[in-house]
Amino acid sequence: MAFSLKITLVTALLLLTACRSDPIQFHTLIPAQLGNQSRGGTSEIEIESISVPPQVDRPQIVIRQGNSGLAILETEWWAASLVDELRSAMVDQLLNSHSQRKMSLRLDVQRFDSIPGQYALIDVKWRLRSLGDSDNTLITCRSTLQSPSGPSIDELVVAHQNNVKRLAAAINQAAGGTSKGCPSSQ
Template identity: 60%
Template sequence: MAFPRKIMLAAAVLLLAACRSDPIQFHTLSPTSTSAQSASAVQRGNVEVQIETISIPPQVDRQQIVVRQSDSSLAILEGHWWGASLVDEMRSALAQQLPDQGAARKVSVRLDVQRLDSLPGQYALIDVNWRLRDLDTDARPLLYCRSRLQTAAGVSIDEIVIAHQQNLRQLAAEITQAASNTAWRCSSSS
């Protein structure tokens, strides 16, 4: 009687071990260092930038990180997730780097991400249309801009996320420059 019980116990242990999955790793687009914030503080000038909305393509708008495998296929990485929704990650990362308090002039930005690619071993890319609106006066027309930013990335997910952080840092700098510019012009895209 003890022998079948041991076999059943061993089988249960093996079954539980087979069901074990690798732990989920969470990633963020928010940079850890404040050096980016202090560096862009010089460019901030006299403007406060508020984020209205951010839209993201449905192919990548999910909790799991999505990477491109080839020209025609994507992979959803079940073991690598964003710390929050991708929209919230982008909003948080940009809000940390845009001028946000105590300015004389208030501007809002609306972002429409056309493409967000992650190609391991090659690059991280963001292609985004954005619109600035002066909240203090209707005399200034809307400003429509486009940024296409691409940063080389290594093969690891951490290297891809860091490349996306660099792209968002550059995007925040372009938005800040355009908002601070008295001529209200788009800066050049990379």
């Protein structure tokens, strides 16, 4: 009787171990801050809205496979929805804006491609306009930014963080500049 109880317990433990799933890894578009960077104050650029393609608008990270395939990574998630991650990362990057006036920003992401071992790409139309009664200057631009990525998801996320940083730099340049044109993508 004791022998059959032991076999039952061992079998149950083996079944439970086989049912174990990999833990979920969470990632963010906000890079870790190095050193004592002064991040005081608030941004003069208010984010009005952000939209992303529905294919990537989910908490799981979506990667491209081949020319036509997508894979939803069930154990690799954004810390928030992709729209919220982009909003938080842009707010973080726009904190040190040198804009002389209050501005409103609208982002419409056309593509958000993730290809481990190759690159991370963001293609975004953005509109920046002044807030206020006397001046509602409008600038509409399109930025396509691509950064190389290593094979891991962590390296892919760092490549996306780099793209967001470059996008915020272009927006800051447009907000602080006197010219009415779009900044060139670096």
